[in-house]
Amino acid sequence: MPELTSGGVHYSFEAVGLASAAEQSFQMLRPGGTATIIGMIPFGEKISLDGFSFLRERKIQGSSMGSNRFRVDMPRYVDMYLAGKLDLDSMVSGTTTLDDINQAYETLKKGEVARQLITFG
Known part of the structure; x- marks a missing residue:
C-alpha cells in the first residue's frame, strides 16, 4: 500500500469487524497516521501489530458506534x-x-x- 500512497495514508478506518482488516488498517499508515477501528471485532479475538511500527508514531484507536x-x-x-x-x-x-x-x-x-x-x- 505505501507505494500507492507515497508512504502510507494519514487516516484509515476498519469497518467490517475483522482482525485482519484492523491489522491492514494499521499497516497502511504513514508515520504519524491514525487507524480507527469501527467494526465490532469478535470478543476475545486478538490483533497482531509489529512493535517497530509504533516507533514511527502510528496510532490505533477504537470507536464505539462511531461515537x-x-x-x-x-x-x-x-x-x-x-x-x-x-x-x-x-x-x-x-x-x-x-x-x-x-x-x-x-x-x-x-x-x-x-x-x-x-x-x-
Missing part, C-alpha cells in the same frame, strides 16, 4: 435514508429470517458476510 449521539443522530439517519440521501441498501451483504437467525449468526462469525438484514413476515 454517535444515538437519540440525535439515528432519527437524522432515518430521515436521510427515506429521502434517498443515504444509501444503506448497498451495505447489506445478505438477508435472513428470524427462523434462520442461528445460521445467520454463524456465517457472520465466520466472516462470510459483513452485514445481514433480518426480514420479518
